[in-house]
Amino acid sequence: MTVAIVLLALLGSAWLLAVIEGWMTTGRLSPAAPLYSGLAHLGRESIVPRSPDRVFFEAAPVLLLVVAVLGMAVLPLAPDLIIADLGTGALFINAALAYVLVAVIMAGWGPDGAYAMIGGWRFLGQLIAYSMLIVMPITAVAMRAESLVNTAIVSSQAGLWNIVYQPLGFVLFFIAAMALAFRAPFDLPTAEGDLGGGVDAEYTGVRLAVLRLARLTLVVTLASATTVFYLGGWHGPLFPPWAWSLVKTLAVAVSMLLVGRYLPRIREADLMRWCWILGIPLALVNIIIVGLLILVVP
Amino acid sequence: MSSDLTINSTGARQKRPSLLQKLVSRALARNLSCLIVPGPEVALAHGLDIRAAGLRISTTPRDASVLMIVGDISEKMCDAVAVLYAQMPRPRAILLVGGQTPSTLPGADISSGLSQDQLTEAVGRLERAFADGAFVDSPEEFDSSVLHARIEYVCPMHPEVVEDEPGSCPKCGMDLVAREAGESTPDHEHHHDHEHHRHEHEHYHDQEQQSHHDHEHHHDHQHHHDHKHQHGESDDHSEHEHSGHDHGEHDHSGHDHEEHDHGGHDHGASGFMSMIEVTKDLPRSADGLQMDWLEVPFGPVFPGLPGGLKLTLTLDGDGVTEGQATSLVGMATEGEGSEESQESEGSQESEEMDADTFIEHLASAIPLAPVSYRLLACLAIEQAAGLSDDQATTQARNSALERERIASHLGWLAQSGRQLGFAWLTQRASTLQLKVRDAGRDRIAELEPELRTLGTRLERTPLLKSRLKGIGVLPVDSSDLRGPVARAAEDGGDAWARLWQRLDEIAASLELLKSGEEPELPVLRDIGNASGTGKATVDTPRGEARLSLKLEHGKVKSYKLDTACSHHIDLVPKLVEGQELGDALLAVGSLDLSPWEVIS
Amino acid sequence: MTVVLIVALLTGAILFGIGVYGALSQTNLVMIMMGVEVMLAGAMVNLVAFWRFLHPEAYSGQMFVLVVMTVMALEMAVGFGVAIARFRAKGSVEMEEAEDLKG
Amino acid sequence: MYAQAFFVAVFGLAAIGFGVVVFRTSSMVRSALALLFSQTAVGCMFLAMQTEFLGVLQIMMMATEMSIMAIFMVMFMMDPGGLGGMDMSHQKRFSIGAGVSAAVVAIAVALLSDWGPVAEQVPDAEAQTRALGMELLGRSMMIFETAGITILTAMIAATAVAIPVKNLASKDNKEASE
DSSP, rough: HHHHHHHHHHHHHHHHHHHHHHHHHSOOOTTTHHHHHHHHHHSSOOOSSSSSOOOHHHHHHHHHHHHHHHHHHTTOOOOOOSSOTTTTHHHHHHHHHHHHHHHHHHHHHTOOOOHHHHHHHHHTTHHHHHHHHHHHHHHHHHHHHHSSHHHHHHHHHSSSSSHHHHHHHHHHHHHHHHHHHTOTTTTTGHHHHHHHTTGGTTTTTHHHHHHHHHHHHHHHHHHHHHHHHHTTTTEEEEEEEHHHHHHHHHHHHHHHHHHHTTSSOOOHHHHHHHHHIIIHHHHHHHHHHHHHHHHHOO | SSSSSOOTTTTTTEEEOOOOOHHHHHHHHHSSSSEESSOHHHHHHTTTTTTTTTTOOOOSSGGGGGEEEEEEOOHHHHHHHHHHHHHSSSOOOOEEEEEEEOTSOOOOOOEEEHHHHHHHOOOHHHHHHHHHHHHHHHHOOOOGGGOOOEEEOSSOOOOOOOEOOBBBBBTTBBBBBEEEETTTOOTTOOOOOOOGGGGGGGGGOEEEEEETTTSSOOOOOOOOOHHHHHTTTTTTTTTHTTOSOOOSSSSSOOOOOOGTTTTTOOOTTTSSOOOOHHTSSSBBOSOOBBOOOOEEESSSSSSTTTEEEEEEEEETTEEEEEEEEEESSOOOOOOOSSOOOOSSTTTOOOSSSEEHHHHHHHHOOTTTTTHHHHHHHHHHHHHHTTTOOOOOHHHHHHHHHHHHHHHHHHHHHHHHHHHHHHHHHHHHHHHHHHHHHHHHHHHHHHHHHHHHHHHHHHHHHTTTTHHHHHHHOTTTOOOOOOOOHHHTTTTTTTTHHHHHHHHHHHHHHHHHHHSSSSOOOOOOOOOOTTTTEEEEEEETTEEEEEEEEETTTEEEEEEEEEOOHHHGGGGGHHHHHOHHHHHHHHHHHTTTTGGGOOOO | HHHHHHHHHHHHHHHHHHHHHHHHBBBBBHHHHHHHHHHHHHHHHHHHHHHHHHHOOTTHHHHHHHHHHHHHHHHHHHHHHHHHHHHHSSSSSSSOGGGOOOO | OHHHHHHHHHHHHHHHHHHHHHHHOOOOOHHHHHHHHHHHHHHHHHTTTOHHHHHHHHHHHHHHHHHHHHHHHHHTTTTTOOOOOOBOOOSSHHHHHHHHHHHHHHHHHHHHHHOSSSSOOOOOOHHHHHHEEEEEEEHHHHHHHHHHHHHHHHHHHHHHHHHHHOOOOOOOOOOOEE
16 A cells, blocks of 8 residues: 555656656646657657667666666655654665666666666766765764664654754755766766767657656656755644655655756766865765764753 | 648557547647757758647757757668657657758648748647557558668677678587678677667567667677677577677687586686677776776757757866767758869859859858858859949848847857756847847847847856866867857956857847948859859857859859868867866767757 | 574575676676676675674664675775776777786 | 565565676676676565665665676676687686585585574564664674774775876886886
């Protein structure tokens, strides 16, 4: 039951994001568009490139989808609305998200095309940039909650949300989450202007539909993680907990989508440099600040 | 134009009895995305608003269901278009907007004229065609000669053995390996051999030829070798096939595994293929590692570049080691009898052409700046005819030129937005371009605030400066710079400076328009039956263009055109060398090359 | 419960064997490192099994696994450092060609 | 218990299967990713053996580690990479012998030893994580810190070794004199 509800919420959010994405590209707000788009993808031919690494080519979109769903499975929508409240939930998120990289590399290698391959390796090249900035802010969050359990992390924010308690961590995590979901302006592996679609470039038909769904789901999962870690999860007045979770998640997800619209794509070298020179030290500072706060404030 | 509104059978998909089929067809019709050839900027320059017409613009053929061809396209582009069509997933359709069906394609499904109304109406027909005819009983293979390369069979060990049929080598008995004729010959030092994946042709659909957007396959060594081995794992003798790299000088003779079994220390004598041998000939990257380089085509229909421009980059990972740009749509010596270019400058000796025809010809050959070239032709002819300037006409003409300058720069901004993944800029600039394109003086005055805010917004956009600053710095000794590129050269000469130069020019043109006459398309004044020679120079949006021509009895005998882009395109190799891929493309983009104005 | 322990130990043993084979038979430095990683994985399986089934109260067992993971990461870092340096100098990371490393 | 045995066995088989693929396939990327999935299966074994923290950590670390492995594989093995008739392995018989004997010895020890009483229950994941943390920052702090310092040293050393030698001329001379 819980599984069904969470999956439904995930799918619903993905649908909403697809509507918004459609609005951004076509200028029309059409609720049925994702449905038609999905059907149209089913109707299109699903081309296999000439000499693919078949295993990787087929597995990549599915792996991406599975990873996003697995990540969602350990995030609570409400105190008891969680598929698996793992004892190491906060770490599990990291583990699941690490496989986004694997999926992208597989999608890049699989089709045997230059653009896709460069895109895949690019994403790997950016690894330090985003993965450290996912892990280290979560560390600070877990420090405050004194637990890796995601429900405990939300409970720890009952009085004060983490976005206020550790705003630095929130900013870093939000940026890193966008980079991990490779949304604009961090869409380096799929850059259209540079790579003509990159890792997406060779997928068509059903496979493309799965890939698109997976990417939207990934955004939802990351937004949900942001909500759980920084926006107080289900906490909020009046409305039932699940509603708060959903609203916050969607707000974060939509803002992730919108930000990219108003920014040019970042230079890879800049992203790397800023993450090393600025991001990682700031993440460490964040950990220290949180540590001090925990010690000083009872 | 098909009356029954179905998709032609090379584009439709096999019909399968299914209840869903009807629904899927409807969905397909509601979800049309088009790949625009030569490029969205051409459609914009023609004043077509694709989005308003109800089509989604797709950047890759893999994601497109409609191939939209705007205007007439050159011979070379026809080949590229056929490849793009082949790459699109079925069901797919061809939409011709104001042009002829390219020879390499099956007939157009829908054609329309070059106007927004006609386009909208054509899209409606297209939707019906998809709803009714996306699935047919017997789809045909799309087959065009450009998709085929002759396959020949070579012995991996003996490069001199080349056969037309598969079989075994007469010298050593090894199985022959298929490769594309005319491809790499085995005695090159090192290059990117493309042949190793060719014999998998029959395994998949008819589409899979090309690495994306172009019909040349450029995979790097390890990549497809790798795959090939995967395919070969099941049968033993495929082992032999793999030995045939074109490192011809290496010793492949002893594949006998037994020899290695005892430690293999005597590798000099055994069949051990040395990695040192393999890597010693490879080029060294900037970081000193010997890596395989990859030659990748970008274009002629590439989302980040103006359509018709083909950039061939040699990539070392994500870095560009060298690059070259060619134009596939340039003012080539098309049609018109026996032309020979006399000089590299691009002169054309065509058959006699009526003066008006000549003007039309020139204007339609350059869709990105038709007014400028129309003006240029008019001026040159009038001078040849000995007509003196007429104040009012000149002012109106100049206003039209300034208006086109604004529109053209907006088009460039939209194109930059596409390249930078900056959706807002693309949308804003193209909307404005459509409005400015044929606006009167009052309308432009109304649009002025919007145009000016564009600059302010760009100034305030985070990341934009760090993205553009220091990109595409022109070499100090570059000569023959013209137009915005030349004017920005004093200002640092990078992409950022060029962006601001163009924004400033938009502002300056606005001022000129405000004080000038109502813009009016240049029309040739009556020249009668005059003869003579004329020369004119017009500062087109991309830089000065010069035209000299010879007029005989009111007909253009010969002419010589010199454009800015023909010079700018030569800057490309220097600009991209040693840059990261994204930066290199941005540098090329910042030149605002119009492949149409490149004289080949 | 002993069954589970035995199953885990067998897996560890076989993984270790595969790792030994890989590390000894491969000629490429990177592949050799892969062999070592497989060996370490085998060892880790054993360690976890021992902790879980024999001494769940002693967390130094888990600690040990953490140290092994660290060693794996170290091995990668140093291994690739050396590999890049050798590749830069010699154009190869094949052990067959590492004549200069022979004593 | 049977469920546990089943899952441990299944993931164990997966780990072994992928482990074999690592040295059997000739595709470098496949090799690296097979190793990744082998390590992931090992991580899943940890999970099946109720060692959640280590399992998740293993799964997480290996994803990045092996992806990096993959790109190095592609870099260094270039085109031959076991292809082109080039055999990438040497001393095969010896290696097989060594591998088999190592495995056999370990199996024999596993089967023949008396492992004594086996713990039925372990604390739940949360308690384990807490206890492990206490262990890390208590009795084993020295080891933990040493490991941290060692990683840092290794990172610096590896970077130092890997960055290009600035003075190419003198290096070439050295090479020539060798």
